Amino acid sequence: MGNKVHLRIYRGDASGGEMKDYHVEVDEGMVVLDVVHRVQAQQAPDLSCRWNCKAGKCGSCSAEVNGKPKLMCMTRMDTFKPGEVITIQPLQTFPIVKDLVTDVLWNYGVNKKIPPFLPKPLNPDGSRRMKQYEVDRVQEFRKCIECFLCQDVCHVLRNHGKHEEFFGPRFMVRTAGLEMHPLDDEDRLKLIHELGGIGYCNITKCCTEVCPEDIRITDNAIIPLKERVADRYYDPLAMLIRKLRGKKS
Ligand code: SF4
Ligand code: SF4
Ligand code: FES
Structure with a gap:
C-alpha cells in the first residue's frame, strides 16, 4: 500500500489558468509521470500531458517540477521529502496549449x-x-x-x-x-x-x-x-x- 502525496498541478490554456491540488496514492518505484497518469485515471480525465517513451529518450514529457525543468518520466517520487507539496507546471518559455502541454x-x-x-x-x-x-x-x-x-x-x-x-x-x-x-x-x-x-x-x-x-x-x-x-x-x-x-x- 503506498503513501498519499500532495500535488499542485497547473490547469489551464492560452486564456489563463490556475494551480489545482490533487492528493494521490504513490506506490514504490513511481515517477512523476506515473502520478500524473494516476490523477488522469482517478480524478481529472481531462488533464493534458505529453509523453511517449517513459524511458527518458523521446524528450516529450518535459515540465517544471517544483520550479525546475525536468523529464517527468525520469523524476522519481522518492526524491521528494515526505509531506512536501509537489508543483508540476508546463515549460514557461513556450506558449501553453493546455495544462502541462506547451507549443514547442x-x-x-x-x-x-x-x-x-x-x-x-x-x-x-x-x-x-x-x-x-x-x-x-x-x-x-x-x-x-x-x-x-x-x-x-x-x-x-x-x-x-x-x-x-x-x-x-x-x-x-x-x-x-x-x-x-x-x-x-x-x-x-x-x-x-x-x-x-x-x-x-x-x-x-x-x-x-x-x-x-x-x-x-x-x-x-x-x-x-x-x-x-x-x-x-x-x-x-x-x-x-x-x-x-x-x-x-
Ligand atoms: S537539455 Fe537541451 S541539449 Fe540536453 S537533451 Fe534536452 S534539448 Fe538536448
Ligand atoms: S545564457 Fe543560456 S545558452 Fe548560455 S549558458 Fe546560460 S542557459 Fe546556456
Ligand atoms: S516520456 Fe519520453 S522522455 Fe519522458
Whole structure:
C-alpha cells in the first residue's frame, strides 16, 4: 500500500489558468509521470500531458517540477521529502496549449535555419577518414533528445524573450555537432553570429545543469563556437590566416 502525496498541478490554456491540488496514492518505484497518469485515471480525465517513451529518450514529457525543468518520466517520487507539496507546471518559455502541454513549434523553425551536414569531397584515394577522438567529440552532441529543457531554463529566452534573435542552447549543440564534424564542409559561423545570436549567451551554464543527457552544452558546444566566432570576427590575425588557408581551417 503506498503513501498519499500532495500535488499542485497547473490547469489551464492560452486564456489563463490556475494551480489545482490533487492528493494521490504513490506506490514504490513511481515517477512523476506515473502520478500524473494516476490523477488522469482517478480524478481529472481531462488533464493534458505529453509523453511517449517513459524511458527518458523521446524528450516529450518535459515540465517544471517544483520550479525546475525536468523529464517527468525520469523524476522519481522518492526524491521528494515526505509531506512536501509537489508543483508540476508546463515549460514557461513556450506558449501553453493546455495544462502541462506547451507549443514547442518555434524550436523546429530554428532547426530549419541551420544548414545540414555537407560532406567534404573524397580524398584522392576515394576515402573519407576521421579519427576516433573526432568521432567522440561530435558523438556527445548526437545524444540530444530534444526535450528543450535547456531552452526552457535559458534566461535569454525565458526572461528576455529573445526568440527572434537567439537560437538557444539546443541549437548551439546542433550547430556544434555539425561545425566540429571533420567531414563537414558547410560554414555556419556567420549564421550563429548574426542570426543565432551566440553573443547573447553569457555562459551561466544553467542549460548544462538541466540537460538529462549530460551534454556539456556550455563547455563543449557554446564556448568553442564562441571562440571560433571571436577568431573570425574580432581577431584580425586569425581572420587573415583563415583567408589564406580556407574558411573552416
Ligand atoms: S549558458 Fe548560455 S545558452 Fe546556456 S542557459 Fe546560460 S545564457 Fe543560456
Ligand atoms: S541539449 Fe540536453 S537539455 Fe537541451 S534539448 Fe538536448 S537533451 Fe534536452
Ligand atoms: S516520456 Fe519520453 S522522455 Fe519522458
